[in-house]
Amino acid sequence: MGFVHRRRRGAELFLLVLALAVGVGAYAAVGVGVQGEVPADLIGYGGWLAALIVAAHLVVRFVAPYADPVLLPVVAALNGLGLAVIHRLDLAAGGDSAVARAQLTWMTLGVVLFSLTLIVLRDHRVLTRFTYTCGLGALVLLLLPLVPGLGKTINGARIWIGVGPFSFQPGEIAKVLLVIAFAGYLVLHRDALALAGRRLLVVDLPRGRDLGPILAMWLISLGVLVFQRDLGSSLLFFGLFLVMLFVATERPGWLVVGGLLFTAGAAGGYYLFGHVRNRFDIWLSPFDHYQTGSGPQSDQLVESMFGMAWGGLLGRGFGEGDPWRISFANSDFIMGAIGEELGLTGVLAVLVMYGLIVERGLRIALISRDGFGKLLATGLASVFALQVFVVIGGVTRLIPLTGLTTPFLSAGGSSLVANWIIIALLLRISDLARRPVPDLSADDDDAAAEATQVVRLG
């Protein structure tokens, strides 16, 4: 009898109740802080949130009973907190809760797609059949915003498509498809990538022809950077591919090659593209570009830094800060708003929750029994980690600012839906990894009968 994971569905439910307390509690706190009273629709809102969370839990309980019990509660807590903060910013912007209501709708859609993914996809290995379909799909989605009439340029980045009143970032979905495509491709070609090559000084370098994929990826990342002015996504895709190559081949040489290419790309971008240079200048000296009226503007970053400093250790409390000073606080800069009103405590709590998601994702990769599952889980976890690092690092001036959404917190449907699907995929892999292995061993008698006869000599 080997080790068998417990299902831990009860633990998940208990954690989900805590997560619900975070979401509903934050919503009530926003009402008290901003309007001076508990919001009238607290029961209805809390009920809806509870229904969504319980529904997600029930789906997991029935179709993925062995799935990791921590991921869903952490995601529910983050999503609930994000809703409350967006609601707070809505109130500051003029009272109607349009963005928060849209976000709740998107969250509902996210939970539906999360459930569908788990219900339809009973075994993640099925996805290997769609390796090239996913790759092609990702490419098409990435290029969609460049189609005239369909693509929309918002804040200088052409990464949206607009259909009627809705706008959507296809890149967010492309991210998921890319991870699937990479994992499928790499699991097939890992031997060739891993074993062929020559040794240069101390590092094993891959063969020239095997460099094809990484060079292609590098070019696509650059393309995203050049044509869509989307620094964040290009950084994300390239980093993702590098990590997955490294994991698949177990050869650090890929990291060296990738690192060099990244440096070359970054340097080239700095000299060739004004917007890259602007971001870099703002990062180095944000106060020189604050409220200057011309040239690169750092108002958003500086206000975010002021807000976080003003929040200090414990925060001003919901409704007591001025997060509305940060433009687009409810999307890219939501961490600034959290830092101001919930303080360093709130920021660290959010970071720990993100860290937990990444940690659970990598743990799933470690215990997964198939190479594809390992690669897929690693890819999903690292794309998540990279995204969190790039966006929060940008907002807090650790690295130059690049536009990306903060997973589960930022207002924005495409990001929310894509991330719920990522969580569903991780849960699916973990369900298969933690499920007891079907008992294929023959019974003892057969074993005894097949045992090799011991011949005494002498």
Added chain:
Amino acid sequence: MNKPIRTIAIFCLLLFLALMANATYLQYFSSESLNDRAENRRVFDEAYSRERGSIVVGDEPIAESVPSDDQFEYQRVYTQPFKYAPLTGYFAYQYGASQLERTQNDVLTGQDDRLFVTRLVDLLSNQDTQGGNVVTTIDPAAQNAAYEGLMSVAGNVEGAVVALEPKTGKILALASSPTYDPNRLASHDFTEVRDTWDRLQADESDPMLNRVTQTTLPPGSTFKIVTAAAAIENGLYTSAEDLVPGGPTYQLPLTSGESGLIDNEGRSCGEDKIPFAQAMEQSCNTTFARLAIEVGAEGMKEQAEAFGFNNEYLEDLRPQAVSTYPEKANEPEVGQTGIGQFNVSSTPLQMAMVAAGIANNGIVMRPYVVDEVQSADLDVVETTQPEDYSEAVSPSTANVLTELMVSTVDEGTASPAAIPGVQVAGKTGTAQSGIDEVPPYAWFVSFAPADDPEVAVAVMIQKADIPRGEIAGGAIGGPIAKAIMEAVIR
């Protein structure tokens, strides 16, 4: 593949540690320096939204915060805006604050260390920090007299009036004209605020200037008190009856012709020697120019600095212009300083301190306007203690000077300030501006009652719609000073 996955895990851990360390740096270690940045609106906004303490005169607030139902919770209201604007200053969202609103900001916002206990109680009882109150030394009756007096001078007057309590240095009245309405700068309608600000900034008469502390002009004949003090302190003369040099004209040493010729504009100053009292009564330029030369540049400067020239002394209202006595002057220039010309310049407050010092037996008290700091619950947290600023002259010198100034009111140019039944000491001044198109400045300093002084006053009229020939310190400043002294003595 597990080995590289572990490597990736460690890499992710490092990424998150970097984020956490950076957030801690931003929100804890550098938060103070970020909050102190001038561009940071949050800090000022918070002060602007908070219930700010009141500035109190007598028992009434002249500046207070009342609840407001817009994005800021409180609205700053000035109940008698024009009369008290030079004292309260303004408190404007875009433009910061001035005068008491600025120097007492910590008290008014409740951040002052003296309000620590109140703040602690607020914290424990979960209340917003309430600001403390600033109680001023202003005497409402004296202030009314000062403001009304100044406003009653013919149209568009530019000038200032200040009254001190000689024994303590308390500022009893402080008025400046033209003045402005700080309510219009405290408005939450920022467009209106900007328009008002631009208009006030463009106004050539500079309404936001506190002329009591920020305008320095030649003090003219009122400076003769300082010259007389220097002469007596240096032992050249000892009583009001002593004979001092007189004469209708005096040619300054090393000069010839009109520019170096001092005359008395027709006043009676004898031929050779005249009694000290007469020289003061008639404000004889010939006498005091010679006295200054007899004392010498160094002695004159020492005496002027003993009264506060070349220094700052009022902590409560800032910024403050420094009254000057020249560091270096040759003999004819010293002669000119003796009658308050050449590079002598003084704020009205400085001349009031000269009068107050003489009234207080030679001891100049440091002037102050914040009498008490109160918590929001009206508990007195601190009362300002009067403080000696300097011993400008000996008591005997002060007595002689008082005698000279009393006879100037009784018999001489300062007679408009005479109050029946009260001994008043005073001195007029009409200072040449030195520019032909600019009319002379009218000055008046006085204190009363002379035997037990309760109030010292300085009046300065820089400009008014009065024919040039009629500008004289006694005629314009005397009645104002008289009204203030009467208001205090009652």
